[in-house]
Amino acid sequence: MARYTGPVCKLCRREGFKLYLKGERCFSPRCGQIKRPVAPGQHGASTRKLTQYGMQLRSKQVVKRIYGVLERQFRRYFEMAVRKQEETGNAxxxxxxxxxxxxxxxxGFASSRRQARQLVSHGHVMVNGRRVNKPSFNLRVGDVVEIKEKSRVVLPVKEAVEAAKERAAYPWLEVNYEDFKGTYLRYPAREEVEIPVDLQSIIELYSK
Structure with missing residues (x-):
């Protein structure tokens, strides 16, 4: 499946704020958004006012880049959300x-979504005791996610877990770092997820 393989710091610079795509590096002075806080390209330092369509498009691009999905898959997710019997943005x-x-x-088993995607693709992750190597696999309430026993000694996993122990857990997840295992307790509410854009603008963009 196609995926973006270019420099991710350029994506943050394009949007004008951090998308936290490189794990711990995003919190250090080496962050690309800190070192070069302008958009990439020859005219990156210039500023211009976005139209309503431009703002809607940027909102869509931000969410796509945060979750690491491309246009075709994101549109499919939007169509799935429209069919659900709840507010489209929440769905x-x-x-x-x-x-x-x-x-x-x-x-907290990976320091970034890109690293998590690699762990899943390489077969290091199990769901309900079965190996799943599809990063886009959608979990259901009650599903148990764990790192394979042989993979728990992998250095990036160990470093990510140690860093995660110092942070507060997300309320919709239950995690046991000693067993490298977690449970998907429920779907998160909109106000529990920090996304720096208005989801309504994405709905308006696709509804045209």
Missing amino acids: LLKILESRLDNTVFRM
Whole structure:
């Protein structure tokens, strides 16, 4: 499946704020957004006012980049959200948050979603005791996610877990770092997820 393989710091610079795509580096002085706080390209330092369509497009791009999905898959998620019997923005957020790679990252078994996606693709993650190597796998309430026993000694996993122990756990997840295991307790509410854009603007963009 196609995926973005270019420099991720450039994505943060394009949006004008941190998307936290590189794990711990985003919190250090080496962060690209800190070192070069202008958009990439020859005219990156110039400023211009966005139209309403431009702002809607940027909102969509931000969410796509945060969760690491491309246009075709994101549109499919939007169509799934429209069919659900709840507010479209909330439904879209639940679909994105229930992705396996996102949940592995949220649980603290990886320092970034990109690293979590790699762990899943390489077969280091199990769901309900079965190996799953599909990062876009959508979890259901009650699903148990764990790192394979042989993979628990992998240095990036150990470093991510040690860092996660110092942070507060997300309320919709239950994590046992000693067993490298976590449970997806429920779908998160909109106000529990920090996304720096208005999801309504994405709905308006796709509704045109």
